[in-house]
Amino acid sequence: MGNKPKHILIIGSGLAGSTLALELIQRGHFVQVMDNLAPNASSRVAAGIINPIVPKGVKKTWKYQEIFPSVFEYYRNFESILGAEFVFEYPMLQIHANDNERFEWRKRGAVTEMTELLAPTGDNTIVNSCGRLDVLQFLNAAQIELEKKNQFINEQFLSTDLIFLESGKADYRGISFDEVIFCEGIGIMQNPWFNYLFFDPTGGDILTVQIPNLPQDKIIKQKQWIVPTKEKDIFLLGSTFHKQSISEVQNPADAKFLIERAELITGKKVTLIKHQRAVRPTVQNRRPYLGRHHTFKNLSVYNGLGAKGSALCSWLSPMMADFISKNAPLNEEVDISRIQ
Numbered sequence: 001m002g003n004k005p006k007h008i009l010i011i012g013s014g015l016a017g018s019t020l021a022l023e024l025i026q027r028g029h030f031v032q033v034m035d036n037l038a039p040n041a042s043s044r045v046a047a048g049i050i051n052p053i054v055p056k057g058v059k060k061t062w063k064y065q066e067i068f069p070s071v072f073e074y075y076r077n078f079e080s081i082l083g084a085e086f087v088f089e090y091p092m093l094q095i096h097a098n099d100n101e102r103f104e105w106r107k108r109g110a111v112t113e114m115t116e117l118l119a120p121t122g123d124n125t126i127v128n129s130c131g132r133l134d135v136l137q138f139l140n141a142a143q144i145e146l147e148k149k150n151q152f153i154n155e156q157f158l159s160t161d162l163i164f165l166e167s168g169k170a171d172y173r174g175i176s177f178d179e180v181i182f183c184e185g186i187g188i189m190q191n192p193w194f195n196y197l198f199f200d201p202t203g204g205d206i207l208t209v210q211i212p213n214l215p216q217d218k219i220i221k222q223k224q225w226i227v228p229t230k231e232k233d234i235f236l237l238g239s240t241f242h243k244q245s246i247s248e249v250q251n252p253a254d255a256k257f258l259i260e261r262a263e264l265i266t267g268k269k270v271t272l273i274k275h276q277r278a279v280r281p282t283v284q285n286r287r288p289y290l291g292r293h294h295t296f297k298n299l300s301v302y303n304g305l306g307a308k309g310s311a312l313c314s315w316l317s318p319m320m321a322d323f324i325s326k327n328a329p330l331n332e333e334v335d336i337s338r339i340q
């Protein structure tokens, strides 16, 4: 590592906190992770789709080049460290809603830089380099690994219990830390040090459904998506986007809407098994928030992963870990100093 090992407290063990904890441990730091294990946290509900294409304009996603060549390898490395299986590569069948959309995708698919990703198939398009991180499996495996070493604390973090010591360290209930890193997802809105960062939360519904005899070898997408799971005939179906909503209460109308869409796309009977609702930690311009507090130098934030946490973490977590370990620069588009 070369740099002095630090004692680090991470608040939140969603995608941000869990990947960052593993990165910091790999760099030789002593990490403790605290999470209240709220069942409706964004990462515990997310489908975890990894998709290199933005449908609007049929473009490569932001930071494609930094993320996509290695995103699956990134999680496969964690699979071997944690001894669990949670990342799956599938093609995505993009079903075109009408002739205009089909024409747009065909036109973009013919551009040299897009040919590796888009392949016409009948009236529709196959998108390559797609897949799914089974986020819940990954989080559970990471938590088990942390628990083995007493590095996981199932508790609600209370900001009033954090004391700043003259030594420059921060004390939380009698234990002193060199760094406290907040990875709280939408919980950041209650964080007294970082609640100045503007969030534009987006509620979303996701269903677990049964669809008999639908092939489980690809993700199917129109506006909504249908994602295979490892269980026979069981799929994830989503998602809705409720702008500026922080409600985690399911509305049966959302489930009805998603099921009707899926029945139309597949021509098959879709049976609801589970309906979940969570809130994505979305930032208005879709640029995450990473960095250190302007005054309290041992407090940092890693948040704003929006609707793309699975892909973004593979790029941002190593970057954040290097920032904490050796003060390596953050990408300026995600560095919170852009708004301080």
Ligand SMILES: Cc1cc2nc3c(=O)[nH]c(=O)nc-3n(C[C@H](O)[C@H](O)[C@H](O)COP(=O)(O)OP(=O)(O)OC[C@H]3O[C@@H](n4cnc5c(N)ncnc54)[C@H](O)[C@@H]3O)c2cc1C
Pocket (backbone or CB within 6 Å): 011, 012, 013, 014, 015, 016, 017, 034, 035, 036, 037, 038, 041, 042, 043, 044, 045, 046, 047, 048, 049, 050, 155, 156, 157, 158, 183, 184, 185, 186, 187, 188, 203, 204, 205, 206, 238, 239, 277, 278, 279, 280, 281, 302, 303, 304, 305, 306, 307, 308, 309, 310, 311
């Ligand atoms: C319906 C839906 C579908 C989605 N689908 C996809 C998808 O297909 N692909 C994709 O890449 N992304 C998807 N996302 C987005 C993805 O889930 C997020 O980008 C990602 O989960 C954010 O992770 P996070 O770690 O920043 O936040 P979170 O997952 O919210 O994690 C924060 C954690 O901190 C804990 N916490 C907060 N405050 C405290 C406190 N004070 N004390 C203790 N613990 C605390 C919370 O309980 C939580 O466990 C989806 C999201 C939703 C809602």
